[in-house]
Amino acid sequence: MAGRRQSPGPRQSPGSQTSLRKRNQQRIVEALVKVGASTQADLARRTGLSTATISNIVSHMAENGLVSLTPTTASGRRATSVRLLSSNGTVAAGIGFGRRHLRVVLVYPDYTIVAEESIALPPKYDPRVGFDLARDLLGDLLERTGISWDALSGVGVGIPGSIDRRDVMPVIGTVWAEWAFVDVVVELEDRLGGIPVVLDNDANLGSVAETIWGPHGHVTNLVYLKVGSGIGAGLILNGMPFNGATGVTGEVGHVQVVADGQACRCGNRGCLEAEASITAMLDRLSAVTSITTTEELVAAAKAGDVAVIRVIEDAARMIGRVVGDLASILSPEIIVLGGPLAALGDTILEPISRAFARHVLPLVRDATEIVASTLDDRGEALGAAALVFHREAVRVL
Structure with a gap:
């Protein structure tokens, strides 16, 4: 089994310029995935950011391969169309672990759902058994859709309990006893051959999914x-x-x-x-x-x-x-x-x-x-897939 991840570097204060840039960039990403390619002026209207801020951030994103910039016209004037890209691949996977079920989804960067599957799990299952089943189910979906493992940008995972973001571990007292002290990220990355894994709790991911796939955009x-x-x-x-x-x-x-x-x-x-x-x-x-x-x-x-x-x-x-x-x-x-x-x-x-x-x-x-909610039990896995693209879009800042 792989060792513990290195602790993250110095934290950015909530009010720092880096933190502000990340928040603003995420707002742009969310606008692009909801409506597709947009002009910079449209992004300014949708996000409430100034046109100068939009221009600076999308230029930075373009330099890092996160968006493409294409000349266009809008209302008879020259403009620039911004389209979101995936920097490391073409698809993200989302895995949602419930008390007695497991769901895996594949999602394109524009949030089109490629494929999904759900299976039942026994009560009080060992999370490591769940990880093995998730890997196998993900492999089945990739094979069924003809998508290679190399095309995965990453894998998002939702579990029923809070995550301490300081060490990315489940918080004791908020999670079932079976998940206590389980390093979800390390365990799954080992099984997935090093594909990046991001983790959050099911309610947080459900809220993200509602803003994208629910009627509340x-x-x-x-x-x-x-x-x-x-x-x-x-x-x-x-x-x-x-x-x-x-x-x-x-x-x-x-x-x-x-x-x-x-x-x-x-x-x-x-x-x-x-x-x-x-x-x-x-x-x-x-x-x-x-x-x-x-x-x-x-x-x-x-x-x-x-x-x-x-x-x-x-x-x-x-x-x-x-x-x-x-x-x-x-x-x-x-x-x-x-x-x-x-x-x-x-x-x-x-x-x-x-x-x-x-x-x-x-x-x-x-x-x-x-x-x-209109998403049934799909919200957590969908939100986990969205988390991959959100994290990918801000990681370079």
């Missing part, structure tokens, strides 16, 4: 709320993913909602995750029903099972209260519910919305839309 402030065996939030603030100082952001699942409530894996009691996750719902139902899986829970709710709907509504009220607190701080334009329960639509959205409305100012309530 115009939104610059978005919260993606992932409700599954755990509960977490991915944040898009001012058009950019927000990761904080360490990468541990959006951990709404570890906000206490019941004093001295159920024990949580983080070590506290009464956390939202311990009280309102799908695992908590199934535990509550175990005494009165034979439902033991998420699929059975969703099916029973759709069939109108009174006990199941009551448990879901109780959990939804707690979720709505916590999300209301989050919205009071961030004031997002939209909150997207992801995870398996998104398929329930109004059955879960209505109690969340009612609780949300009771815990925010009327202005925030009226300005915030709460909707269900």
